[in-house]
Amino acid sequence: MQDFTPLSGAIGGALIGLAAALLLALNGRIAGISGIVGGLLSPRTGDVLWRVLFVAGLVLGALLVRLCTGAPLAAPVELSTLTLVLGGVLVGFGTRLGSGCTSGHGICGLARLSPRSAVAVPVFMASAMLTVFLLRHVPGAGQ
Amino acid sequence: MNFASLAVGLVFGLGLAISGMLNPAKVLGFLDIAGAWDPTLAVVMAAGLGVNAIAYRLTMRRATPVLAAAFQVPARRDIDARLLLGSALFGVGWGLAGICPGPALASLGTGAWEGGGAFEPRILVFVAAMLGGMGLFALFEKSGSAARR
Numbered sequence: 231m232q233d234f235t236p237l238s239g240a241i242g243g244a245l246i247g248l249a250a251a252l253l254l255a256l257n258g259r260i261a262g263i264s265g266i267v268g269g270l271l272s273p274r275t276g277d278v279l280w281r282v283l284f285v286a287g288l289v290l291g292a293l294l295v296r297l298c299t300g301a302p303l304a305a306p307v308e309l310s311t312l313t314l315v316l317g318g319v320l321v322g323f324g325t326r327l328g329s330g331c332t333s334g335h336g337i338c339g340l341a342r343l344s345p346r347s348a349v350a351v352p353v354f355m356a357s358a359m360l361t362v363f364l365l366r367h368v369p370g371a372g373q
Numbered sequence: 374m375n376f377a378s379l380a381v382g383l384v385f386g387l388g389l390a391i392s393g394m395l396n397p398a399k400v401l402g403f404l405d406i407a408g409a410w411d412p413t414l415a416v417v418m419a420a421g422l423g424v425n426a427i428a429y430r431l432t433m434r435r436a437t438p439v440l441a442a443a444f445q446v447p448a449r450r451d452i453d454a455r456l457l458l459g460s461a462l463f464g465v466g467w468g469l470a471g472i473c474p475g476p477a478l479a480s481l482g483t484g485a486w487e488g489g490g491a492f493e494p495r496i497l498v499f500v501a502a503m504l505g506g507m508g509l510f511a512l513f514e515k516s517g518s519a520a521r522r
Contacts, residue, residue: 233402235393239413242392243420249385250421251428256377258438258445261385263475264507271504271511280375284382285478291386292395293482309397311498313469318477318499320466322506325474328459329447332473333385335460336418341426345450350460355404357464362404365468 250337253284262334263288264325328354374440389479392417397471404468466506470499477503 250261257280259266266281309317325331328350330339335354339347364371393399393413402411438444467473472480480496 233399233409233411233413235399235413236416239392239416240420242388242390242394243417244424245384245388245391246417247388247421247424247428249381249388250425251432252384253378253381254429254438254444254446255432255435256381256438256440257374258441258443259378260446261381263473263478267474267478267504268507268510271507272514280378283375283379284385287379287382287384288386288389288475288479289482291383291388291482292390292479293386294383295387295390296483309470309495311495314495314498315502317466317470317472318502319506319509320462320469321473321477322466322503322508323510324459324461324463324466324506326459326507326510327455328461328463329449329456331463331475332418332467333475337421337425339447340422341429342446344447346447346452346456349452350456353457353460354464354467357461358404358468359406359464361465361468362401363407366405367407 246333246337247341250333250341254338260334260338262330262338264322264331265329265334268326324354377440385475386479386482388421389475390483395476395480395483397476399471400467400473400476401471404471472496472499474503 253259253261259280266284269277270281321331325334329335330347330350332354335344335347335350340351389395394417399411399413402409403414405411432438433444463473477496477500481500
């Protein structure tokens, strides 16, 4: 429990919730990152720029915190290239097939009491926890 | 509308960075319930969900969004195989790397500079693979709708 950071977690989480609320109130869109990015891969006229700018804002926001604090926000990525590639492909394909990720189903769908999100969130949480359990606690499973 | 989405994306990125969720080690620490469990992700989710759930109810009293013609909110309520399989596959990828789509993209503003200021290109590998996975889905969708025609 030594790594538990509830205060910064609550402040950061509230800002994420505020962003999701603002995107709906202003633009009428759901702040699901996989949906916003996925829409760029099957682009429709007039539906591209807001997505690109949202992602640009996402990168800028993180960069701003990095510049203000001066401290790295993450330990150097120690994952193997195979893990990064396999993980990335599964995250990309899975979130599109399942119509959402942590933000779209988690922050937005659950807030709307969507029955699809109420199923999706426990499924991806359980699947991720099982994956970590196998990799970290079952000898030989990670090979 | 477009400027608003830049500003909103920025707030989302600030939130992700402040919350600690750009650090895969913290995400994996939450997912590792049998290890030294780090509940931070649950706090982030609860705070985000709480703020958004209240705001959603207030926003939906309006007939239209402030800057657009109509709300584009998913209307589907059915639980299908795609939802289950997709979520399960996403979970496996998330558990492998500790990175989901928002943090993957936001980390382009930070992760690339980790490791003592040296350029750390490995987050690019994840983002490229993720976009590849999404592209694969777009192709799969296209061929599926072509087959149905």
